Amino acid sequence: xxxxxxxxxxxxxxxxxxxxxxxxxxxxxxxxxxxxxxxxxxxxxxxxxxxxxxxxxxxxxxxxxxxxxxxxxxxxxxxxxxxxxxxxxxxxxxxxxxxxxxxxxxxxxxxxxxxxxxxxxxxxxxxxxxxxxxxxxxxxxxxxxxxxxxxxxxxxxxxxxxxxxxxxxxxxxxxxxxxxxxxxx
Numbered sequence: 753x754x755x756x757x758x759x760x761x762x763x764x765x766x767x768x769x770x771x772x773x774x775x776x777x778x779x780x781x782x783x784x785x786x787x788x789x790x791x792x793x794x795x796x797x798x799x800x801x802x803x804x805x806x807x808x809x810x811x812x813x814x815x816x817x818x819x820x821x822x823x824x825x826x827x828x829x830x831x832x833x834x835x836x837x838x839x840x841x842x843x844x845x846x847x848x849x850x851x852x853x854x855x856x857x858x859x860x861x862x863x864x865x866x867x868x869x870x871x872x873x874x875x876x877x878x879x880x881x882x883x884x885x886x887x888x889x890x891x892x893x894x895x896x897x898x899x900x901x902x903x904x905x906x907x908x909x910x911x912x913x914x915x916x917x918x919x920x921x922x923x924x925x926x927x928x929x930x931x932x933x934x935x936x937x
Contacts, residue, residue, distance in 0.1 A: 769914065776913040777849060780906045790859060793904035797860070800872035800901035805830055805879055822886045825934040826879070833878040833926045834871075837919070841866045849909050858909030870911045873902035873919030874926075881927035886936045898923075 809823045846868035850858050864871075880894035902916040931937045 773912045773914040774853075777906060780903065780913065781849075781909055789907055792900075793907040794860070796897075796900040796904040797872065797908055799897070800876045800904070802875065805875065808879065808883065821934060822936075825886060825930055825936055826882055828934075829878050829882045829927055829930040830875065832930060833874055833923055836926065837869060837871050837874045837922060840922075841869060841871065844868050846912075846915070849912060852912075856909065860908045860910060862910040867911050867915045868918055869922050870902065870905050870915040870919035872905050873898070873911075873916040874923040876901035877920045877923030878927045879923075881924050882931055882936075885927070885931040 805826070809826055841864070845866050848858070848862055848865070848867040849856055851865075876898040880891075880898035884891035884894050898920070902920055905911040905916055906913055928937070
């Protein structure tokens, strides 16, 4: 059984991480005063809703020399990412910023109740990493897009920075694991 000092030390670390997370959240949500930040955040957030993933699969089927393998890898990556993200989010039950912070209202309404990890971030990074590994040559553009999707969720007030970091790590890990399984790396 862990000792009391060890438990207290762990709680202090978690409390410090939460303080940093909240401070970063305040700085990023300060971008809502920027004229074009909120409209851009809405656009990037929308591209992370899942429709783009289907469009990418259709384009790959039409253009890529090994479309079936890449589409199969993409489909299984997205299924695995969803299978991990959803139970994790609903078991950890971290409240979203509007429920956690007094007097804070998000710009958009989230589709579910909990925030950790960010599903938009996880799916965007899974797609970006898998496509970069499978198709090649587009990694900087795809990673920039995935990063914009993730940051948009904080700007819109539905996630803390820690949520999007965890989502990005989850999506990246799933993509690398699945790409290795399908022999794409």
